[in-house]
Amino acid sequence: MKRYFLLLFFSIQIGFAQTPIYQHFGVDEGLPSSEVYDVYQDKLGYIWFATDKGLSRYNGYEFENFTKKDGLPGNTILGFYPQKDGRVFCIEHHTNSLFYFDELFEGFKTFPYNNELKKHLPPNATVKSITIDQKGTIMLGGYFIKGFIEISNKGKVSYTFDKDLYPEALFSERKIKLKLGFLGNSESFGILYHDYKPDETLFLIPISNLTTSRVNVTKINKDEFAFIDSKLGIVSKSGSVKYLETEQNPIGIKRLNDHSFMVGYYSNGAEIRSTSGELMDSFLPNNSVSNFLIDAEGSYWFSTLDDGVFYIKNPPVKVFSNDNIVSLVKDNQSTLFAGHHNGNISSINNLKQKLLYKGSKYRPAFVEFSSDRSEIYGASDSFLLNFTNKQKPITIYNSRKLAEDILDPLVNVGSSGFNVLQKDSIKYFNVGMRTEDVCFYHDTIFIATPSGLYFKKGDTIQAYHKSPLFTSRLYDIDFNKKTKKAYMASQDYGVIVQGDSIYNISKYDGLTNNLVSEIYIENDSIVWACTNTGLNRIVFKTDNTYSINTITKSDGLLSNDINDVEIINDTVWVATKTGLCFFEKNMIEQKRLLNVLSLNLKEVRVNNNPVSAKNIKLKYNQNTISFKIEAISTRNTDNINYYYRLKEIDTAWTKTTNRIINFPSLSPGTYTFEAKANVFNNPNDLITTYSFKISPPFWKSGWFYSLCFLFFSVLVYLFFKIRVLTYNQDVFRELIRLTIKRLKRKEQFLKFRTNGGDYKIPTHDILFINSQGNYLDIVTNKKVYTIRCKIGEFIDQTPDSLEYLRVHRSYIIRIDQVSSKGKNWVVIKDHKIPVGESYIKELDKIQF
Numbered sequence: 001m002k003r004y005f006l007l008l009f010f011s012i013q014i015g016f017a018q019t020p021i022y023q024h025f026g027v028d029e030g031l032p033s034s035e036v037y038d039v040y041q042d043k044l045g046y047i048w049f050a051t052d053k054g055l056s057r058y059n060g061y062e063f064e065n066f067t068k069k070d071g072l073p074g075n076t077i078l079g080f081y082p083q084k085d086g087r088v089f090c091i092e093h094h095t096n097s098l099f100y101f102d103e104l105f106e107g108f109k110t111f112p113y114n115n116e117l118k119k120h121l122p123p124n125a126t127v128k129s130i131t132i133d134q135k136g137t138i139m140l141g142g143y144f145i146k147g148f149i150e151i152s153n154k155g156k157v158s159y160t161f162d163k164d165l166y167p168e169a170l171f172s173e174r175k176i177k178l179k180l181g182f183l184g185n186s187e188s189f190g191i192l193y194h195d196y197k198p199d200e201t202l203f204l205i206p207i208s209n210l211t212t213s214r215v216n217v218t219k220i221n222k223d224e225f226a227f228i229d230s231k232l233g234i235v236s237k238s239g240s241v242k243y244l245e246t247e248q249n250p251i252g253i254k255r256l257n258d259h260s261f262m263v264g265y266y267s268n269g270a271e272i273r274s275t276s277g278e279l280m281d282s283f284l285p286n287n288s289v290s291n292f293l294i295d296a297e298g299s300y301w302f303s304t305l306d307d308g309v310f311y312i313k314n315p316p317v318k319v320f321s322n323d324n325i326v327s328l329v330k331d332n333q334s335t336l337f338a339g340h341h342n343g344n345i346s347s348i349n350n351l352k353q354k355l356l357y358k359g360s361k362y363r364p365a366f367v368e369f370s371s372d373r374s375e376i377y378g379a380s381d382s383f384l385l386n387f388t389n390k391q392k393p394i395t396i397y398n399s400r401k402l403a404e405d406i407l408d409p410l411v412n413v414g415s416s417g418f419n420v421l422q423k424d425s426i427k428y429f430n431v432g433m434r435t436e437d438v439c440f441y442h443d444t445i446f447i448a449t450p451s452g453l454y455f456k457k458g459d460t461i462q463a464y465h466k467s468p469l470f471t472s473r474l475y476d477i478d479f480n481k482k483t484k485k486a487y488m489a490s491q492d493y494g495v496i497v498q499g500d501s502i503y504n505i506s507k508y509d510g511l512t513n514n515l516v517s518e519i520y521i522e523n524d525s526i527v528w529a530c531t532n533t534g535l536n537r538i539v540f541k542t543d544n545t546y547s548i549n550t551i552t553k554s555d556g557l558l559s560n561d562i563n564d565v566e567i568i569n570d571t572v573w574v575a576t577k578t579g580l581c582f583f584e585k586n587m588i589e590q591k592r593l594l595n596v597l598s599l600n601l602k603e604v605r606v607n608n609n610p611v612s613a614k615n616i617k618l619k620y621n622q623n624t625i626s627f628k629i630e631a632i633s634t635r636n637t638d639n640i641n642y643y644y645r646l647k648e649i650d651t652a653w654t655k656t657t658n659r660i661i662n663f664p665s666l667s668p669g670t671y672t673f674e675a676k677a678n679v680f681n682n683p684n685d686l687i688t689t690y691s692f693k694i695s696p697p698f699w700k701s702g703w704f705y706s707l708c709f710l711f712f713s714v715l716v717y718l719f720f721k722i723r724v725l726t727y728n729q730d731v732f733r734e735l736i737r738l739t740i741k742r743l744k745r746k747e748q749f750l751k752f753r754t755n756g757g758d759y760k761i762p763t764h765d766i767l768f769i770n771s772q773g774n775y776l777d778i779v780t781n782k783k784v785y786t787i788r789c790k791i792g793e794f795i796d797q798t799p800d801s802l803e804y805l806r807v808h809r810s811y812i813i814r815i816d817q818v819s820s821k822g823k824n825w826v827v828i829k830d831h832k833i834p835v836g837e838s839y840i841k842e843l844d845k846i847q848f
Contacts, residue, residue, distance in 0.1 A: 019318065019319045020283065020300070020312040020315060020317070020318060020319065021313070021314075021318075021558060022311065022312060023310070023311040023312075024308065024309070024310055024311075025058075025063075025310075026309075027308065029063070029308075030062055030063030030065070031049065031051065031065075032053040032054050032056055032063075032067070033051040033053035033054075033308075034304075034307055034308045035051055035052045035053075036050065036051050036290065036291075036304060036305070037050045037051065037052075037078045037079060037290050037291065037305070038050040038078065038080050038291045038303060039080075039291050039293045039301045039302075039303045039309070040080035040082065041293060041296060042103045042105065043598075044105075044597065044598035044600065044632055045295075045296060045596075045597030045632035046058065046105070046632060047295065047634060048080060048088075049303060049309060050078060050079055051075075052075065052076045053067070053076075054066050054067040054068075054072060054075045054077070055072065055077055058634065059630055060632060060633060060634040060637035061630075061637060061659070070107075070108065071107060071108035072092065072108060073095050073097035073099055074092035074093070074094050074095045076092060076093040076094050077090050077091075078090075078126070078127075079091075079128075079291075081129075081130035081131070082103075083131070084132075085132065086102055086104075087100045087102055087103075087132075088101055088102070089111075089130045089132070091127045091130065093126070095118075096114075096117065096118050096121045096125070096127070097110070097111070097114045097117075097118075098114055098117065099111055112155065113151055113155035116151070116156075116157050117149070117157065119157070120159075121145070121149070122144050122145070125143060125144040125145050126142050126143040126213045127140055127141075127142040127145070128141060128142035128143060128189070128215055128216060129142060129188045129190060129217075130188075131183075131186040131187055133186055135152075135153060136152075136153030137150060137151065138150070138151040140188075140190075141189050141191070142215070143191070143213045143215050145190060145191065146159070146162040146163075146191070146192075146193050147159055147160050147161030147163070147181070147190055147191075147192060147193070148161055148162070148190045161181055161192055161194070161196060161202070162193075163194035163196075164193040178191060178192065178193065178207060178210075178211065179191075179192045179195075179206055179207060180192070180204070180207055180215070181196070181202055181203070182202070182203040182204075182205065183201055183203075184201055184202075184203055189217035191211055192204070203225075204239075205217065205225065205227055205233075205235045206239070207227075207229040207233070207241075208229070208243065209229040209230045210229065210230060211229045211230065212228075212229070212230045214228055214230070214250065214251045214252070215229060216228045216252065216253050218253050218254060218255045218261060219255065220234075220258065220259075220260075221258040223236055223237045223238075224275050226253050226261045226263070226275075228250050228251075228253060231243050231244075231249060232244045232246055232250045232253070232263055234275060234277060242277065244273070244277045246263075246265065246268075246271075247265070247268055248265040248266055248267065248268035249265070249266065250263045250264065250265055251264050251265060251266050251288065251290055252264040252291045252292070254291060254292050256272065260272055260273065260275065260280060261273060261275070262292040264289030264292060264302075265288070265289065266288045267286065267288050267306075268285065268288075269283055269284040269285040269286065269287055270282070270283045270284055271283075283300075283310075283312075284302055284310055287302075287304045287306060287307055287310070288305040288306050289302050289304055290303045295634065296597055297633065297634065297635040298590075298635075299312060299313050299635050300312040300315050313555070313556045313635050314556025314583070314587070314635070315556075316583045316584055316587045317556035317557060317581055317582075317583040317587070318581060318582055319580075320348070320579070320580045320581060320582055321353065321579055321580050322558075322578065323338075323340055323342075323344075323579060323580060324341035324342075324563075324577055324578070324579070325340055325341070325563060325564070325575040325579075325580050326339055326340070326341050326364045326365070326366065326575065327339035327367050327401075327564055327575070328367070328564045328565065328575050329368055329369045329566060330369065330566055330567075331369055331374070331388075332374055334568045334569060335347050335348070336348040336349070336566060336573055337367040337376050337378070337387070338367065339364065339365035339367045339379075340359065340365055341365075342359055342361045342364075342365075343358075343361055343362060343363060343364065343365045343380045343381055344358055344359045344365060344380075345357040345359070345365045345367060345378040345380055345385070345387070356378070356387055357380055357385060359380045359381055360381050363382075363399070365378060365380035366378065366379045366401055366402045366412075367379075368402035368403070368404070368405075370405060370406050370407055370408060371405055372408055373407065375387075375388035375389060377402060377406050377407070379399040379412055380399075382395060382396060382397050382399065383395060383396065384396045384399070384412070394426060396411060396414075396419055398414040398415045399412045399414060400412070400414060400415065400435070400436075401436070401437055401476075403418070403437075403438050403439065404477075405440075407421050408440075409422065410440065410445070411426060413435045414428070414435065415434065415435070416430060416431055416433060416434055417430040417431045417432075417435055418431065418435055429456070431447055431449070431454070432461060433449050433450070433451060434449060435447060435449060436448040436450070436473075436474060437474070437476045438477070439477035439478065439486065440479060441477075441479055441486050441498070442484070446464065446477050446486065448475060448477050448488065449473075449474065450473045451463075451473070452465060452470050452471040452472060452473070453465070453470035453474055453477075453488070466502065467502045469490070469496045469502060470496070472490040472491050472492040472493050473490065473491035474488050474491075474496075475490070475516070475517045476489035476516075476517065476518050476519045477489075478519045478520070482524050483524050484499060485497060486499070487521065487527055489516035489517055489518055489519045489530075490504070490514075490516060491514075491515050492514055492515075493506055493514060494506035494507060494509070494514045494516055494529070495511070495516055495519065495527070495529050495538065505529075505538060505546065509546075509548065510536075510547075510548035511529060511531070511536050511548060511550075512531050512533040512534035512536055512550050512552060513531035513533040513534070516536075518530035518563065518564055518565075520564070520566070522567050526539055527540070528565045530562035530563065531560075531562060532560060532561045532562070533552065534550050534553070534562065535550065535551045535552070535557070535565060536551075537549040537550075537551070537588060549592075551574075551588065551591075554636065554639055555587075557576060557581060558576045558581050559576035559577050559578040560576075561576055562574060562575070562576055563575040567585070570585045570586070571583070572584070572585055591680065594635070594636055594679050594680060594682065595682045596631040596636075596640060596677050596678060596679055596686060597632045597633055598631070598632045598686070599629065599630070599631045599675070599686040599687070600629070600688065601629055601675070601688045602628040602629065602659075603627070604626070604627055604690060605625070605627075605628075606618060606622050606624070606625055608624070608626075615692065615693075616692045616693070617692070617693045617695060618693065618694045618695065619695060620694060620695055620696055620700075623664075623666040623667070623668075624663070624665060625673075625692070626660055626661065626663070627644075627661045627673055627675065628659055629659055629675045629677070629688060630659055631677035633679055636679045636680075639680055640657065640677055640678070640679055641655055641656075641677065641679075641681070642658065642659065642661075642675060643655055643656075643676050644656070644661050644673070644674065644676075645674055646663070646673060647672040647674050648669065648670060648671055648672060649669075649671075653676075661673075668694045668696035669693070669694060670691075670692075670693045671691070671692055671693070672689055672690070672691045673689065673692070674687060674688070675687070675688050747762055747764070748764070749762055749763065750762075750778075750798060750799070752778075752785070752789075754785060754787045754788075755786075759785065761785070763798065763799065763800055763814075764816070765780040765782065766778060766780050766817075767779045767780060767813075767814060767817050767828045767829055767831065768812060768817070768831065768833060769791065769794055769804075769811065769812040769813075770810060770811060771791040771809070771810040772786075774788060774789075774790060775788055775789070776788075776789050776790075776791060776794060779831070791809075791812060795812065803815055803816060805845055805846065806839065807826060807833065807834075807835045807836065807839045807842055807843070808835060811833050811834070813828060814828070815845070815846055817829070818846055821843055821846055823840075824837070826843070826846070
C-alpha cells in the first residue's frame with residue numbers, strides 16, 4: 001500500500017512534440033527512386049514527382065512512372081515549372097534538354113530548340129528558373145548562368161543581364177559583386193555578375209554568400225522575397241536583407257501564402273516560417289527535404305533526397321503520443337486525464353504530459369470525473385485513486401471500468417459485478433455474469449452484460465428486455481440527466497437510445513459499424529460513438545432526426561480502432577489502439593466540402609483488348625466491354641463511390657467502389673455508358689460518357705430475315721405446286737384444314753331446331769352423323785340429336801365444313817374424332833363405322 005501511496009505523489013513531467021501522421025511512399029510503394037527533387041499537382045489532381053530515375057504520377061491508388069522510353073530526353077528531372085498557358089516545363093539535368101507536358105496530360109513534347117540552347121548552356125550549369133511570356137519567349141536562369149538566357153518563339157537565343165566585371169577573376173573573388181536578380185515581368189531569377197541598377201523590371205537582391213546549385217528565389221508577396229544563396233534570407237522591396245540562422249543550410253524553398261513559406265534542409269527536415277523569420281512548424285527532422293506541396297485538398301507532400309515522399313493526409317490531425325490509452329476524461333479546468341493500457345495514469349495540459357501514477361503493467365487503467373465532487377479518479381492495480389484531493393487509495397478488485405459520475409453512488413464494474421458506495425464504504429454486488437458497465441437510469445441501476453440489459457431490483461438481477469434491442473451484448477451505458485435519455489453501446493445494433501421511445505442508430509443509418517464499444521455524451525444534442533472501424537459523431541436535431549459524421553484513418557486518424565474520445569473546448573482528443581491524436585472540431589465541418597477533383601475515363605477494353613476510338617461500332621461477338629474510370633481525390637481514395645449505368649437500358653445508377661466496370665455478353669444495340677463519382681455522397685457535376693454500338697449477327701439482321709422469308713416462300717410455293725398440288729391433293733387438303741383450324745381458334749357452334757326447341761352445340765363435340773331417310777342423327781359425346789335434314793345438305797350447313805368427311809351413303813364422320821381406320825372402316829370412340837365401296841378413296845384424306 002505504501003508503494004502505491006508514494007507513487008501517487010511522485011509525478012514526472014514529460015514533454016511531447018505534437019507530430020503529424022505521415023504516410024510514406026518509396027520504391028516499395030511504386031516510386032521509381034528514393035531521390036525525389038520536386039513535387040507538383042496538375043489541374044486534374046494528379047500528384048507528379050521529379051526524380052533521378054524519371055517522372056512519376058500518383059492518382060491516389062498507384063504510381064505511373066515515365067522514363068526515356070516514354071518520351072523523356074533523359075531520366076534526371078530536377079523540377080517542374082508550370083506556366084500560365086497550361087504547359088509544365090522541365091529540364092533533363094544531364095542532357096540540358098527542355099521538354100514539357102500539358103496540364104491535361106497527353107504525353108511529353110520536346111522543346112524544338114534544344115540544340116540551340118545547348119550551345120549556350122555551360123556544361124556545369126543548373127537551370128533553376130524557367131518562365132514563358134505571352135509572346136512565347138522563354139527566359140532561363142540558374143547556377144553558373146550569367147544573367148538570363150532568352151529564347152524567342154522562333155528559336156533565337158540571346159543573353160540578358162550577362163555582363164561580367166571580372167571575367168578573369170576567380171569565382172570566390174567575385175562574390176562581393178554578385179547579386180540575385182528577379183525579373184518582375186516574368187518572375188524569373190538568375191545570378192548577376194555586374195553591378196546593375198534596379199528598375200521597374202529588375203529587382204536586385206544583394207547577397208553575402210557564394211551561391212551554390214541550391215540557389216533559389218521565391219516571391220512571397222508584393223514586397224517580400226525569400227531566397228537561398230547558400231544561406232536562407234528574406235529581402236524586402238526596400239532592399240533590406242535579413243539572414244535567418246538555421247542549423248543546416250537550406251536546399252529548397254516554396255511560397256505557401258502571403259505571410260509564410262516552406263524551407264527544406266539537408267538531413268534536417270523542413271520548416272514553415274513566417275516572413276518575419278518565425279518558426280511556425282517543423283517536419284521530418286532527420287530527412288533531406290527538397291520540396292513541399294499543399295495540394296488542392298489541403299494535404300501536405302514532402303519530397304526528399306534520401307527517402308522518397310512523405311504525405312500528411314490531414315495536417316490538422318496531430319499525434320500526441322503512441323501510447324495505447326483506453327480511457328479519457330477532463331476536469332473543470334480543461335485538463336485531460338488518460339488511463340493507459342499498461343496501467344499508467346497521466347494528465348495532459350498545454351500539450352505537456354505529466355505522469356500521475358505508474359502502473360505495474362498488470363491491467364489497463366481507467367479515469368473518471370465526479371461532477372458532484374469536482375474530483376478526478378483513476379483505477380489501476382486494483383486501487384481507486386483520487387487525483388484531486390490525494391486521498392489514500394481504496395482497494396477495489398478487478399476494475400474493468402469506472403462508473404459514470406463515480407461515487408454517486410456507483411463506483412466501478414469488476415469481472416462479474418459492481419461496487420457501490422454505502423455509508424462511506426465500498427460494497428460489492430455480485431451480478432452473477434460478466435459485467436461491462438453500470439449506470440443509473442432515473443432510480444434504476446442498469447447493468448450492461450454480454451446477454452443484454454439487466455437491472456437491479458432489490459437484491460436480485462432481472463433482465464430488462466422491454467425491446468429486442470436490449471438482448472444484444474452491451475459494452476457501455478451513459479445517461480444524460482438533462483435530456484433524461486440513456487445511450488447504450490451494443491454489439492449488434494449500434495447505438496441504442498432509450499427515452500420517450502426506444503430505437504437504435506446503426507450502420508444502416510450511417511455509423512461506421514454496428515459494433516460500438518464506447519459512448520461519449522458531449523452535450524444535450526451531440527453524442528459520439530467509438531467503434532473498431534472509426535469514430536462517429538451523432539448530432540440530434542429538434543425535429544427528432546439526426547445526422548452522422550464519421551472520422552476514420554482515411555481522414556488522418558492514427559487508427560480506426562477507437563478506445564475513447566474527449567472534447568476540450570474545440571479540440572477533439574481520440575484515444576486509439578496505436579496512440580493518442582487530436583484535431584480541431586471544425587475539421588469535421590470541412591469534411592462536408594470534400595469531393596473528387598476530376599473524373600476521367602482512363603481505358604475502354606473490348607474483349608479485353610484496349611480501344612482508343614470513340615463512338616465505335618462493334619461486331620456481335622465483340623460484346624464484352626469494360627471501362628476503367630478514375631476519380632482523383634488522393635486524400636479520400638478509400639471513400640470514393642462510383643456510379644454507372646448504360647443509359648438506354650438502365651434508369652437507376654449502380655454504386656460501386658471498383659474503378660473497372662465490366663459488361664459481359666451485351667446484346668446487340670446502341671449504348672451510352674455514363675459514370676460519375678463523389679466523396680461522402682457530396683454531389684458534383686462531374687460525369688463521363690462513352691457511346692458505342694454492337695451490331696447484330698448477319699443472320700439476325702432485318703435484310704437476312706427478309707431474304708430468308710422470301711427464299712422460304714419460294715420453296716413452299718414450289719413444293720406445293722410440284723409435290724402437293726400435283727401428287728397429293730389429300731395432304732394439301734389436310735394442311736389447309738389444320739391451318740384454318742389454327743387460325744380460327746375461336747370455338748365453333750352448330751345451330752339447329754328440333755322437337756320445338758333451338759339448340760347450339762360446339763362442333764368439336766360431334767362424333768359422326770347417321771342418316772335415317774329425311775332425318776339425321778347427330779351423335780355427340782353426351783347426346784344424340786335428331787334433326788330433319790338430308791345427308792347431302794349437312795356439310796354445307798356446318799361452320800367448319802373441312803372437319804367433316806362422308807364415308808358412306810348413310811354416314812358423315814368428323815375427321816379429328818377418328819381414332820383408327822381400316823380398309824373399309826373407321827373407328828370413332830366405340831363406334832365402328834363402315835366405309836362404302838364408292839368412298840374408299842376418301843380414307844386417304846384422313847391423315848395421322
